[in-house]
Amino acid sequence: MPTVNGASINAASLQNSRLQQNSLNKLASGSNIPRASDAAASLAISTVLQSDTVVLNQNAATAAQGASIGQIADGGLARISDGLMRMKELAAQALGGTQDPASLQAINAEFVQIRDEVSEIANQTTFNGRGLLDNTDSSDFLVGTDVGDTISLDGVDVTGTALGISGLTVDTAANATTAIGAIDNAINQVSNARAEIGATVSRFEVAGENIASQIENVSAANSAIADADIAAQVTSLVTSKVLNEAELAVQAQANKNPQALLKILEG
Template identity: 45%
Template sequence: MPVITTNTAANSAVRYLNINSSDQSSSLSKIASGSRITKASDDAAGLAISTRISSDVVALEQAATNASHATAMLQTADGAASNISDILMRMKALATQASSATVTDTERSYINAEFTNLAEEITSVATGARYNNVSLLDGTGSFGAVMVGSNSSDTISLSFTDLDATALSLNATTISDQTTATAALTAITSAIGSVSAARASLGAQQSRFEFQADTIATSIENLSAANSAIEDVDVASEQAKLSSAEVKVQAAVAALASANQMPQALLKLLQ
């Protein structure tokens, strides 16, 4: 029924224009952001899952950094332990020389001077092996667990052995005669064994952190792929929706313009 009081056609055209314009804006925002979910109403469940996955990825990225730092700590400690091992080799050679009857006590005093300095150097190396200003091999550092995952239980404990001269029972060793030189030789052999065991422990821990770093990298890759499937927009599909919405907006604008002309056309009946 043609009327001039209420333009029903115009109202309908406006409603569809608003709908189509909203669809157009939604497609534009998704394409511009690269995300399929630009507001919670797009996919509430998907948003919740994506948020959790994203938080796990962020935590794992930091865990990878933590594992790298732990590996660096272990490498620092192992480098110092290697130096201590070299010093012990030299000390063993000196003790072997001093324990021989072919040298005199006077010569042993010269040997002992180097031997004593090397024992002090072991403590210096153990104290100087630091990471983030914390000594690793002199027993003063405090080490806990390293976070290597996205859950509070995903931890690996760090362990370092005290390798200073006191811990290796070398401080009280004076090779000034054949008897003490022979006793020192036994102590040094034991110390070499202790350092070797400590290096084996450091190597085992380092290997574990390296494998954990590989696991973290794989997890990050897989979680990122899963999150992409949930969150990332299908550009081709969304572009098709945008093109459709643009056409509908143009059609609605044309329909609204035509509807607005209808009352004017009816007024001609009164002339």
Template identity: 45%
Template structure:
């Protein structure tokens, strides 16, 4: 029914114009931001899930850093133990050299001098093998220990151990082999390998044999410590690979929820743009209808 007081056609065209303009704006926002969730009202439940996934990804990124730090600590400790092992092998060679009837007391004094310096070098390596100020091969009790978060669960698990936290433990260089290392480092070289004033070489050879036995125990202890460090290092390396895989999968899941399909949004934008133009044209025509009706009164 043609009327001039209420322009129903214009109201309807205006409503569709607002709807189409809003749709066009939403598509343009998604294209510009690359995300299909720009407001909580776009997808409330998707936003909640995506936020949790993003939190997990951020935590895993730090967990990867933690695993890298743990690996670096273990590598540093292994480097120190490797040097100690090499020194102990040289010390064993020196004791073998001393156990020879062709070596005189004067020459054993030279052997002792090198042996003594090697003991001091082991002490130096034990004291200087550090990471971020923490001594790795020297300390009270069992030596260095630390805990590293390598997952997303940083809380406690009651009576069950938290599998996302890995503890590392490095045997102290001062207690290797239940004291066998101390036995080597504590040898008094001037009276053990070489006894000044001895009438025969028998005491010197016996002492060298005792030193060789102590060194063998120390070498075995260092080898055991390196094996333990290597086992822990291997675990962190596999854990780092698992973290990388989990991060990739979580990123993909988050992308499926939040990332905009640019091709789809461009298509929606073009469609909304056409409908907006059509609504503008329809509104223009609707606004002219009352003026056209007035022509009937003339």
């Protein structure tokens, strides 16, 4: 009795089984590349994109930290500026010409207290133990995927000595006159420092927005390569199952009645 050779049916069945297993692997892992052998080139690209995303996420945190440090420094400078303005006001009062010795002594006492507080603010404005207003050291913050993508935050020295206000008094008209000139210079120094720090903070904020955009774009690109298309894989899985079942049914029928199948095939 003639029989139907099921080799081709078996080969197709094996192929469908492999397709089913591939779809199951992708659905289970959620990855379009569950194994390196599935798409080596795509896996290499995806790995680079994942690495860039990790670095960019860290850079986003770094940019936010840099902006926060700048804002802390600016807050200290604002307090110092307020103190200097009050000192200038007191010096002007001392030059009013109507102050008796007792009043002049009281004005000078407040003046000296604020003068000393300016240096205290400069010394106590810190971040993670690092002084922000008592030195001119600069720090570099990485805000990109390349080592050269950095923003420098320059330190400022606004201690009493650096501002030229240490030892000032307003206990006499002559001293008050000297104090006003020195305070004006100090106010200019603080204003310039605030302007520079403000510009750096703005740069950090812009960098943070740019990094957020890069993260979104890089993540989308990686997703297009590495993430499994669930709908497509489910469709592929169902299709391969249907084909596999049909092939098994054909093979079973062929083994039962090969003559009938041959007649159908001959047509």
